[in-house]
Amino acid sequence: MLLNPALLISAVLFTIGVAGVLFRRNAIVIFMCVELMLNAVNLTFVALAQNLGMGGQVFVFFVMAVAAAEAAVGLAIILAVYRHKQSVSLQNMNLLKDG
Amino acid sequence: MTATFFWIFGGIAIGSALLCITRRNPIASALWLVVTLFALAALFVLLDAQFIAVLQVLVYAGAIMVLFLFVIMLLNLGRPGPTDIKGPVGLLTGAALAGALLFQLKVLGQTTLPSGIQLPPGTVAAIQQQQGIVGSVANPLFGAYLIPFEIASVLLLAAIVGAVVLAKRKL
Numbered sequence: 001m002l003l004n005p006a007l008l009i010s011a012v013l014f015t016i017g018v019a020g021v022l023f024r025r026n027a028i029v030i031f032m033c034v035e036l037m038l039n040a041v042n043l044t045f046v047a048l049a050q051n052l053g054m055g056g057q058v059f060v061f062f063v064m065a066v067a068a069a070e071a072a073v074g075l076a077i078i079l080a081v082y083r084h085k086q087s088v089s090l091q092n093m094n095l096l097k098d099g
Numbered sequence: 100m101t102a103t104f105f106w107i108f109g110g111i112a113i114g115s116a117l118l119c120i121t122r123r124n125p126i127a128s129a130l131w132l133v134v135t136l137f138a139l140a141a142l143f144v145l146l147d148a149q150f151i152a153v154l155q156v157l158v159y160a161g162a163i164m165v166l167f168l169f170v171i172m173l174l175n176l177g178r179p180g181p182t183d184i185k186g187p188v189g190l191l192t193g194a195a196l197a198g199a200l201l202f203q204l205k206v207l208g209q210t211t212l213p214s215g216i217q218l219p220p221g222t223v224a225a226i227q228q229q230q231g232i233v234g235s236v237a238n239p240l241f242g243a244y245l246i247p248f249e250i251a252s253v254l255l256l257a258a259i260v261g262a263v264v265l266a267k268r269k270l
Contacts, residue, residue, distance in 0.1 A: 002105055002146060004208050009109040009142070011204035013116055013135075015197050020120030022193030025183040028125050028171055032132050035163065036116055039139055042155075046148045051217050054226065058239050060151050064158050065251040069258030071163050075170045076265035082174050083268075089183060 006047035013040035027078050027088040031071070038067050105145050112138035123184070126177045129167050136160040147223055149232050 013036060020033030042060045049056025078088055085092045112135050119131035136159045143152035171177060184190070227235045240248055264270065 002102065003212070004210065005102070005105055005109065006142065006146060007210065008205075008208035009112065011201065011207050012113050015201040015204065016113070016116045016120060018200055019193055019197035022196060023120060023184055023190060025185060026125060026176075028167065028176065029120070029128050029183070032128060032167060033120060035159075036119065036132065036135065039136065039159070042151075043139060043142060046143050046146045046151060049148065050146055050223055051212055053218055054223065054235055054239050055243075057148050057151055057236050058244050060148075061154075061236075061240065062244075062247060062251055064154065065255060068158065068163060069254050071166055072258045072262040073265065075166060076262040078170065079174070079266045088174065088176065 003047050003051060006043060010040045010043040010047070013037075013043065025090045027081070027090055027093075028075075030090070031074055031078070035067060035071070038063055101145055105142065108138045108141040108145070111135075112142065121184075123182050124177060124179065125171045126168065129164060129171060132167075133160050133164050136164070147227065150236050 017033045017037035017040060020036065021030050024030055024033070042063055045056040045060050045063070081093060082088055115131045115134035115138065119128050119135060122128045122131060136155060140152040140155040140160070143149070143155060185193070223235075229235075230238060
């Protein structure tokens with residue numbers, strides 16, 4: 001009965017996360033928007049688990065594990081980039097761009 | 100009653116997510132994201148996933164967000180500086196793309212599941228009553244999903260080693 005509201009809220013949260021990735025230039029804020037998108041998907045999993053069985057709740061575990069791994073590695077990359085460029089703005093990360 | 104609380108917490112989640120992507124200061128962004136994560140934990144409770152809600156607060160709002168704040172403060176990015184939000188062209192393109200995505204995802208609000216794959220109502224509540232809140236998640240995790248669980252542990256080990264290798268100045 002709460003399935004459709006939950007899916008709607010999760011769609012809006014996912015869109016906000018996408019919008020944040022498109023709007024911002026700060027690498028850390030973009031990273032947080034990715035976490036927001038992962039959480040929107042978690043909400044979908046939990047909402048559908050109510051109707052389709054406990055497998056959905058188990059999958060939230062795996063999403064959390066992947067999110068934790070991603071946060072650790074991603075923040076380490078940001079630290080390494082900051083050491084080279086003294087900035088976390090994506091405007092300065094154009095090493096692979098020609099010209 | 101449940102539906103009212105659901106919409107209240109959903110509204111809090113959406114509002115704080117919007118504040119999260121519009122604040123200039125990364126620390127303010129991170130703290131608004133914590134509010135979103137707490138509101139999502141409340142939604143999980145309302146959707147019969149109490150154990151997931153506890154994990155959400157412990158792992159996401161606790162561990163992962165502390166890691167984010169730690170890095171922001173380590174790099175000293177909390178000072179007010181020039182805005183990192185893109186100019187009008189980038190903002191308009193982003194808004195148009197996000198609007199198109201929302202338009203496509205909006206159909207989720209009216210979707211209905213085919214009755215063939217749906218469990219009879221009250222099944223999940225009965226499983227939770229019988230096996231306990233934690234047991235109902237743990238049984239499939241250590242049964243049908245045992246191999247993915249082991250793969251996740253290898254992934255976390257690789258992530259730990261990778262983070263140390265990347266962040267260390269000199270190995």
